[in-house]
Amino acid sequence: MALSYLRSSSSRSANFLKPLSSAASLRRPISTDTTPITVETSVPFTSHQCEAPSRSVETNPSELLTFFRDMALMRRMEIAADSLYKAKLIRGFCHLYDGQEAVAVGMEAAITKKDCIITAYRDHCIFIGRGGTLLEVFAELMGRQAGCSKGKGGSMHFYKKDSNFYGGHGIVGAQVPLGCGLAFAQKYSKDETVTFALYGDGAANQGQLFEALNISALWDLPAILVCENNHYGMGTAEWRAAKSPAYYKRGDYVPGLKVDGMDALAVKQACKFAKEHALKNGPIILEMDTYRYHGHSMSDPGSTYRTRDEISGVRQERDPIERVRKLILSHDLATEKELKDIEKEVRKEVDDAIAQAKESPMPEPSELFSNVYAKSLGVESFGADRKEVRATLA
């Protein structure tokens, strides 16, 4: 994947990026440097029923470093969750997102916290992207009170109301009609916001998806359906589940765009394009060509239906973090050591969060009965033998 970028002359732009003062230990203030850089995406976009956006993406050092840091954090977090699961501190189900970080990070770069995101159960990193903290993630995974859903949801049910993250859903495909409903509400509120409804290649064959698409197109809803195509619906490869694995075309009358989901900048460009499109013309489908390194969940080794060579091949050629690292290094925005330091920092953050999460207590037993209904509906729940252990379902 050739990374070409605009330069006036090789040395001039490199100098332009260097600090004017010759600093000794601390180098250029990269975290706030918003000097525009233009980068080309790895592959051009393929479009269906619309004109593809340009391959040239505008970014800047600050953004690239944020990408790097955020993705490194997400990667570290997922690996840590893997270990915690094997240590039986996380029980139940755990679906890891490592490999797909670019989608979460690129999307956030193109939108605001007023736009809504709704996704399925592979939601840990999307939650982080929406501003969730590591403590909330690990506590929720371990079922503790400090978790984002108070320990009652678990891995598949992360939510964040103040940044319009609508979760976190266990039933495959069920979140897509919901997402279109959110878009419907947004259209009424006229606040120029959109909804991103994420689903996977497995869910792409659910009937309810097409029902939602039809309604969204009919009513011109600002809904962006994002198919995170990691090519395997649990253990079933896409070509064995779908007659047409060109998911961006499956909308038929709804325009679509195919995006390299391992390239955070391509994702950002596509989401920006999609948001503008949705606000003007109604729904659009984005197919993110991405890959997950782990199996479907922690119960799935991930190697019975695909070869280890395939996994390591993708890791070598298309890893999203490595791509950004190369970009940063080739543009001389930071040194290898600085990047490694960021990774170390991130690792420490994750470890601290885990330690803190372990201290958080389990939810109170009364929480079993709380929030079944809205408060003070007064519905009573009886204990097993209908005589004792009464609780009012609030």
Add this chain to the structure above:
Amino acid sequence: MALRNILGKRFGVGLAGRRPLSTATCDVESGNAKAINLYSAINQALLIALETDPRAFVFGEDVSFGGVFRCTTGLADRFGKARVFNTPLCEQGIVGFGIGLAAMGNRAIAEIQFADYIYPAFDQIVNEASKFRYRSGNQFNCGGLTIRAPYGAVGHGGHYHSQSPEAFFCHVPGIKVVIPRSPRQAKGLLLSCIRDPNPVVFFEPKWLYRLAVEEVPEHDYMLPLSEAEVIRQGSDITLVGWGAQLSIMEQACIEAERDGIFCELIDLKTLIPWDKETVEASVRKTGRVLISHEAPVTGGFGAEISASIVERCFLRLEAPVARVCGLDTPFPLVFEPFYMPTKNKILDAIKATVNY
């Protein structure tokens, strides 16, 4: 009714004492029996079904490589992709497709990966499958349809891998609902379901897939549907249950016996149409009844049993009908031990009912 004791190790872990389970004679001869677990028994049943009927098909999500619980291991290799195949991720489509296949006279054995995912197919089951024969004046039917789904708590399943939705389906005339309690039962019951000329929903207790090991005859045998079985004789109280819950109830029975309470334990096996006669006969003997299931108590199938028994045995009853069931909350994550109808809750209820 001659009861034969067949020694079998029921559970591998944490049981107070192993007690041989007695089963009715029926078609089960000891013959060549091997100790296998639940998923292997189901696998054997499916194999026999595919072998004996060339128009039998097994399909569902991920069944080709063996399925997430290994129930379909080896079937695709043996019978080919034309008869054992994967479907895309669409439950409504799977069941609808199965109904069509069955309507053409085939035996369609559809797998829904977890009972929690069966709801998109609910319309197809209730509105299409159950009413097909009725509304076509017996011209058409989808009796060859069997839907298999793993149900029930598993210790860490959370909201969407632990549900017991049997009650929803028990409300639908036209289909049968069958739930086995052990490997030996499962094989015989599943073969009966597959060969029954009515659409059947077969719920398999997922907790027992690996945990329950029993001597299962290797040959083709069937166990009758709509016949409940008294698996433990007693004189003080009748306990009614099905599936994995029976093992919990049995532990409670054993402990109750130490306190001098002799419980009669009945495995309903088929939930609809259920064997009212056997349960009624037992209640006439004991005068007390307790029903236990994992599903939430309100509107659970225990309510139907309770109402029927009261109707039929009102004057014989010595105490109100007791129900020890899941609580009226969504199936919880960390609170599972509180939610479940445990042995102690059952024991308490037994004592309360007997001492009423």
